[in-house]
Amino acid sequence: MTETPPAQASRNGGLALAVICVAQLMVILDATVVNVALPSIRDDLDFSLDNLTWVVTAYSLAFGGLLLFGGRTGDLFGRRRMFMIGIGLFAGASLVGGFANSETMLIIARAAQGAGGAIAAPTALALLATTFTEPGARSRAFGVFAAMGASGGALGLLLGGVLTDYASWRWALFISAPIGALVLFLTPRVLNESQGSGKKLDLPGALTVTAGMSTLVYGLTKASSDGWGSTTTVVTLAIAAALLVAFGLIEHFSTHPLMPFRIFSNRNRTGAYLIMLFLAAAMFTTFYFMAQFQQNVHGWSPFHTGLGFLPMPVTIMFMSIVVVRRLIPTLGIRPFLTAGPILAIAAMVAMSHLDASSSYWPFLGSLLLLGVGMGCSFVPLTMTAVNGVAPHETGLASALLNTGQQVGGAIGLAAFGTVFAHASADRATELGARAATAAGQADVFVTGQQHAFQAAIVAAALALIASIALIRVNKVAPPAAAAPATAPVMAE
CATH class of the missing domain: 4.10.860 (DNA Excision Repair, Uvrb; Chain A)
Structure with missing residues (x-):
């Protein structure tokens, strides 16, 4: 296989980074942009409570399920080409979703969005890994990219709140169409194509x-x-x-x-995938339940709910770009991949104690804990996942990291949603007729939420165990851009 030489991978490094990161932000943002709009969607399209979760899950599931396929197509057929195909599908599906007039139409559009994201996201990270190989530029690029990925979920809540309150929930989907069009316009002007291997898919x-x-x-x-x-x-x-x-x-x-098992032969990369899987399960649970908590229990508007989450992405971006990126060359990877899960555990514990009488400040404290934890984790996870990977497999390595995030989020939401449903039902039975009152409904929701976050503590703890047991690498190096196709997946 022949790769585009690193020095020629981009015609404009700054604009190339912007295009890649905007695409990543758009894809991750849409995983949560509808969360804060769920009550409005339910009322407008007469969704059943059972099917409402699928507005979120259909996207995450299609994204996670197709990521290996999407990442591999970039390696085989050219990363820029597949990146543009993914963005085009994503933007088109967003437009269709905005015009949805039924449960089925919206869920199918969300699944199509996920499919587009599954092609775009891993090819974006692969393009980043092979474009920026000079240590300083690479560190900056990975810091910005990781910050976009980690904060996109929380920014989605803010954007969804603003659009739902001041326009319509439909604009939470429409907004991706012009952004996608701009990315498609700029991509061939700032990124060169990689030569695919032409192997069978x-x-x-x-x-x-x-x-x-x-x-x-x-x-x-x-x-x-x-x-x-x-x-x-x-x-x-x-x-x-x-x-x-x-x-x-x-x-x-x-x-x-599609997935050569040798990719898992390196314990550090396997550890990064597992940590991402478990942290995503906890993080997606936070976005799903806390957005509804502020609206259903405290009566917040969609805009105020999104605004209340704003400190979290700000914290993630500050930690990723300003703190972690600069300290990794000195402290290495391991300290951050230990601190991140510990802080996530503390955040889940704090959220499990929130109730109907809680003010904004305990909520803010738990968000900041999670934001610092995610900010500590995402840059080293991203760097570890593609560390030393041969160029012809960067798409696969990127796809597996994204798979961990999306599948972890989908499974976490389903599993912890089960815990929520059973705990809520038990509490409603205990309250009897009082469960039908406003105060009773808030009580039922809070009880279910508290049990869900108690279960999420286990996911964050598993991330910590994976970090301690598997992560041994402390410094990472750029990918061997000129390595032959037979090169090992990672050099220790």
Whole structure:
């Protein structure tokens, strides 16, 4: 395989970074931009409570399920080409979603958005990794990129709140169309194409892993409404397990696997993927429940809810760009990947104690804890994931990191949503007729939320365990841009 030489990868480094980061921000932002608009969407399209979660989950699931496919297409057919295809699909689906007039139309549009994001996000990170190889420029680029990815979710809540309050929830989707068009206009002017390997795409593997992950999250979601012992839940989870096992077998025997298992031979990269998986489960839970907490319990408007989350992305960006990026060359990776999960645990504990009488300040404190934790984690995770990867596999390495984030978020939302549903139902039974009053409904929601965050503590703790047990690398180096296709995945 022949790669574009690093020095020629971009015709304008600053504008190239802006294009890549805006695309990343747009894709991540849309994972949560509708969260704060969910009550308005429910009223406007007459959504059932069971299906409302799918407005969020359909996006995350399609994104996570197709990321391996999307990342590999960039490696095989050219990263710039696939990046533009992904952005085009994403922007088009956003426009369709904005015009949705039914549950089905909106959910399908959100899934199509996720599919576009699944192609654009890993190719964006792969383009970044092979474009910026000079240490100083690389450090700055990764700091900005990680900050966009980590803060995009919280910024989505703010943007969704502003648009929902002052225009309509539909503009939370419409807004991506002109942004996508601008990215498509600039991309061929600031980024050169990489030459694809032309190898055969592992379509059976892509279909199997996507079906397996989709069925898994569907089974977890049904568990929240039907119970873990229901036939639907048991059957769907069993089918998911069978599909994922089949995926493993397909990859083992494939001559051109979608996911070569050697990518996991390096413990540091595997640790980065697991940490991202567990932290995303906790973070997506925060966005989903806390946005509804402020509206349903405290009566905040969508705009004020989004504004209340603003300190979190500001903190993430400050930590990522100003603090962590500058300290990594001195302190290394490991201290930050230990501190991040610890702070996430503290944030989940704080959120599990919020109730109907809590003021904004405990809420703010928990957001700041999580923001500092995410700011400590995302830059070193991004750098570790592509550290030393041969150029022809940067798309795959990038895709796996994004897969951890999106699938972790989808599974976390489904699993902790199940905890929320059961705890809420039990509390409603205890309250009896009082559960129908405004105060009773707030009590029911708070009880469910507290149990969900108690469960999320476990996810953050697993991230800490993965960091301590697996992360050994302390300094990272640029990818071997000129390495041959037979080069090892990572040099220790």
